[in-house]
Amino acid sequence: MASDETPRFAADRMLMRLARWLRLAGADVIADDSIDGAGLLRRARIENRILLTRDKRLRTASDVFFVESNDLREQLRGVLGHFAIDPTAHAFTRCSRCNAVLAPVERELVSRRVPPYVFASHDRFAECLSCGRIYWPETHQNRIAVILESMKPLSHGGTK
Ligand SMILES: [Zn+2]
Incomplete structure (x- = not known):
């Protein structure tokens, strides 16, 4: 996957730490703990993002990556590996707190x-x-x- 095709993500409220770490690796990740999984999935689809979720009810939906592990490093490794993202190529280009470049x-x-x-x-x-x-x-x-x-x-x- 070319770097300019790196997928964009939306992280559910159980994955706020994962969202911050993916941003440190340069990924575009929105996270809003004020909306529930279904609401976030709607927003993710509108914005052409893949939903990262721990919500089992959403695991079979399209445009969803179900995060199995509860361990941050395993979560990070899983997402980076699945989407073939080089975690160092664009590291520290994005704010870990608010996702802005x-x-x-x-x-x-x-x-x-x-x-x-x-x-x-x-x-x-x-x-x-x-x-x-x-x-x-x-x-x-x-x-x-x-x-x-x-x-x-x-x-x-x-x-x-
Ligand atoms: Zn910021």
Whole structure:
């Protein structure tokens, strides 16, 4: 599946953490814990999204990916694997909180919006234009990057 055909998703209220992690991997995932599964499925179909759900009543519906596991890492691995999404290719391009695409922001503009040690030790910053959250490489993202890296399918047998 080409990267520009990466499916878009809607995550049900039992999968809010999975939604945040898929966003960290760059996937477009809406999640709204104020609407029930059937309501979300209607919205997902209108917006041409695949519904990710733990709701057994919806598992046979079309445009639905039933998430079997209750374990976050297994859920993440399952979705990434099923839809052949490379979790590192577009990592950290989307806000994990609100799904908006991040935009690069001038370093000078974030000087008072991030901790001083972060400002002092980083050159590149990105901003969520929806919620205003500032992202920067490394630090807390390092741990996340390691986990996303571990989700990559074992393939291409490298030389080492
Ligand atoms: Zn945001």
